[in-house]
Amino acid sequence: MVNQIRSLRTRLTVAVALAAMAAQGQQNAGWAHYHGSQEQTHYSTLNQINTSNIGKLKLAWRWDSKQEFKDSEMQSNPLVIGGVMYVVTPKLNVAALDASSGRELWRFDPWDGAEVRSKLRNRGLTHWNGRLYIAVRQWMYCLDAKTGRPLNSFGQNGRIDLRQGLGRPAESLNVSVSTPGVVFDGKLIVGSIVPEGLPSAPGGIRAFDLLTGRQIWAFRTIPHPGEFGYKTWPPDAYKSTGGANSWAGLALDEKRGLVFAGTGSAAFDFYGANRHGDNLFANCLLALDARTGKRKWHFQFVRHDVWDRDIPAPPTLLAIRRGGKPIDAVAQATKSGHVWFFERATGKVLNPYKNVAVPASDIDGELLAKTQPLPLKPEPFARQEMTPDLVTQRTPAAHADVMKRYETYRRGGQFTPPSREGTIMIPGFDGGAEWGGMSFDPETRNLYINANEMAWILRLTPRRKPVMESKASLLYQQDCASCHKQDLSGSPPEFPALTSLAARTNELSVASIIRKGAGRMPGFAHYSEDTAKTLARFVWSGQDAAVTLPADNPYWLKYNLDGYIRFTDPDGYPALAPPWGTLSALNVDTWEYSWRIPFGEIPALAAQGIKDTGSENYGGGVVTAGGLLFIAATNADRKFRAFDKRTGKLLWEYELPAAGNASPATYMLDGRQYVVIGAGGGKWGNVSGGSYLAFALPD
Numbered sequence: 042m043v044n045q046i047r048s049l050r051t052r053l054t055v056a057v058a059l060a061a062m063a064a065q066g067q068q069n070a071g072w073a074h075y076h077g078s079q080e081q082t083h084y085s086t087l088n089q090i091n092t093s094n095i096g097k098l099k100l101a102w103r104w105d106s107k108q109e110f111k112d113s114e115m116q117s118n119p120l121v122i123g124g125v126m127y128v129v130t131p132k133l134n135v136a137a138l139d140a141s142s143g144r145e146l147w148r149f150d151p152w153d154g155a156e157v158r159s160k161l162r163n164r165g166l167t168h169w170n171g172r173l174y175i176a177v178r179q180w181m182y183c184l185d186a187k188t189g190r191p192l193n194s195f196g197q198n199g200r201i202d203l204r205q206g207l208g209r210p211a212e213s214l215n216v217s218v219s220t221p222g223v224v225f226d227g228k229l230i231v232g233s234i235v236p237e238g239l240p241s242a243p244g245g246i247r248a249f250d251l252l253t254g255r256q257i258w259a260f261r262t263i264p265h266p267g268e269f270g271y272k273t274w275p276p277d278a279y280k281s282t283g284g285a286n287s288w289a290g291l292a293l294d295e296k297r298g299l300v301f302a303g304t305g306s307a308a309f310d311f312y313g314a315n316r317h318g319d320n321l322f323a324n325c326l327l328a329l330d331a332r333t334g335k336r337k338w339h340f341q342f343v344r345h346d347v348w349d350r351d352i353p354a355p356p357t358l359l360a361i362r363r364g365g366k367p368i369d370a371v372a373q374a375t376k377s378g379h380v381w382f383f384e385r386a387t388g389k390v391l392n393p394y395k396n397v398a399v400p401a402s403d404i405d406g407e408l409l410a411k412t413q414p415l416p417l418k419p420e421p422f423a424r425q426e427m428t429p430d431l432v433t434q435r436t437p438a439a440h441a442d443v444m445k446r447y448e449t450y451r452r453g454g455q456f457t458p459p460s461r462e463g464t465i466m467i468p469g470f471d472g473g474a475e476w477g478g479m480s481f482d483p484e485t486r487n488l489y490i491n492a493n494e495m496a497w498i499l500r501l502t503p504r505r506k507p508v509m510e511s512k513a514s515l516l517y518q519q520d521c522a523s524c525h526k527q528d529l530s531g532s533p534p535e536f537p538a539l540t541s542l543a544a545r546t547n548e549l550s551v552a553s554i555i556r557k558g559a560g561r562m563p564g565f566a567h568y569s570e571d572t573a574k575t576l577a578r579f580v581w582s583g584q585d586a587a588v589t590l591p592a593d594n595p596y597w598l599k600y601n602l603d604g605y606i607r608f609t610d611p612d613g614y615p616a617l618a619p620p621w622g623t624l625s626a627l628n629v630d631t632w633e634y635s636w637r638i639p640f641g642e643i644p645a646l647a648a649q650g651i652k653d654t655g656s657e658n659y660g661g662g663v664v665t666a667g668g669l670l671f672i673a674a675t676n677a678d679r680k681f682r683a684f685d686k687r688t689g690k691l692l693w694e695y696e697l698p699a700a701g702n703a704s705p706a707t708y709m710l711d712g713r714q715y716v717v718i719g720a721g722g723g724k725w726g727n728v729s730g731g732s733y734l735a736f737a738l739p740d
Contacts (some may be wrong), residue, residue: 115721244286303352477661673701699730
């Protein structure tokens, strides 16, 4: 009885606090940080739009950037500050809009009007003291939030070169920032996006002076001699190995001065003969001193990763209850479909977990870690193995075709080794959890997690031993075909087709990208200019010619990936039985799921009566004090939805002009609450868009 009374008092205290916060924001409340707060909670105290009136929600305004192009994406979470909304377009222009009408106030074009046709990825802006920060390629810009003009006091002419300060020649690196950083004590703290193949830049986490752009500190995720973790790599790995980068975003505990970062795989993602050892600090959750960059604690989720198990989402800071006591915690979702919990100050693992044995690799040169950690609770939010009973039953023909191929692949649970015949990966390379991250509701105590649940095929293929005198076609097979395929068809839009380059660009531009890299593509700076031009001519026009390669290529590996292959049936639908996308509500105090539903559907299948399949989804949600969970994300049906956060019941939906592969924002302006989503689409060949749509109740 005493415990029940205490629990009731706690719930009443939370309810009163939430009501007080909501009342304070009744007239004006912005969205000043990526995902609403630097704690990455995706939570809003606003409640004007609620479960009783959500059916009346209407489109209030729409702003079109008119910058979409084939396969372009737009994943930005808008900021709203002082009645002004700041957004990013598919071509990485920054625009300021009147948040009540969508009227454009100004626009910043980092390209100065030059044509942009290559896919660019950005998830939002960082704001501090009337300044906006955005990365475009290797440049981090600082803009005046009132005018959109670069502030010359920051770096040179308002920008800094992110390739500088990593301990390697800048001209050989491809580095950018796709996810906004956090702000602490005059510092902008950011992770990075770097190529996933070799050569690749190291994925250091860095802090820059917000006024001048000067680099203040850097934490090296690939340790140098004498540093903690150095012995988990080969002795010279720090000179040439890359990756281990925090690309999905950071979280900040401002009171403790701690910044939390989840890191990705070391390069190359799928074969690690060049990096024997556990490879700290790849695939980790890191807690760093935000003032100095010094490591406070870490936990490694995957040792010596060869499965592309990047940490795909920002950590979420929250308080959980254990034994009647609150614990300040940090939660981390993973591509493998798990949620881990840690004591925020100490790094103590709160989940019960075990180290599972991992079979040895039969790929020559590979040495896998003997064990890997897996939590025992909570249960995973995605299936962990594709067993025969999970093969599609969509049609008898589809089932028979998939079963025939299924028997030829290597199968098993998490950490089944990569293979030459192909290993079934579930969840696939896209997760599991996605970069949108989790939403936390302090009222229901639920973490809301949207996830992909697809099977992919991990197949390694031998590479030709490089010779000094070769041909462009052979060089392409060696260094390019794993992403863009042998016939140049690619896996659009992640890895674009190269079959129509002549209509989109010229040879010199292609040669420049080959040497400098772009996005996830490494730059091959060790090629001579002549070699790069000859290879560019081959992919641009098909003209083959002799090339001369360096006598010693430090980046050559014996195996490569045979493309990014989703396991599908003959009609292109997933080979795995539904659901293919899910939305789950996990209670953080009991570690039980409050509810779980299929998320999204495939319109062509729904028309045949096959509904509630779930679909691939990219982006996150926003949970509100009005009892709602707003989320778009679903790729195929392009719906923006609102669910009852307590039950998972669908209460409202709106079909967008393109998929809302982004996280929404909500704000109050002049007493009216709005919810806004960017409709950028473009994932996996779906229609691209460049619009922001804001919704509100009728006046």
